[in-house]
Amino acid sequence: MTRPPTAAQRRVIDAADPVTGRLRGTEAQLTALVKRGLAFRHPRPPHDHFLTPEGHRVRQGITQVPGPAGEAPAATGVFAARTGGEPDPPRSGPARRREVHSAWQGLLELRRMTNRDGAVDRPCGWERTHLVQAAALALEA
Structure with missing residues (x-):
């Protein structure tokens, strides 16, 4: 069992961007969060640090102390629009x-990739075949 984050690390976790989980802090704080499995360093420049799913759970107070680093976090299931x-x-x-933000960004990427001119303001083929789910996602987003 690992120790809970220090007060300084907890402040860094609490100050993370609510949607992306981007972290800001000293290099020592960010490195310690990576070692505990609460954050990861993005491989591409500018190599920012982001919360892992376990880090998000700690931030929300769902779990107070992360489990061993070898354990995979429990799957929460597949996103479904309401x-x-x-x-x-x-x-x-x-x-x-x-989840909604990520799904909406994915839908916009589908539009960009499947429309010949790369437009994101027109529905894509998936939206035409899944009208209810597409409309629910658009309304929730």
């Missing part, structure tokens, strides 16, 4: 906002 027929009550909060 269409109104869900059996479970819809969850909300920072994690859902991140």
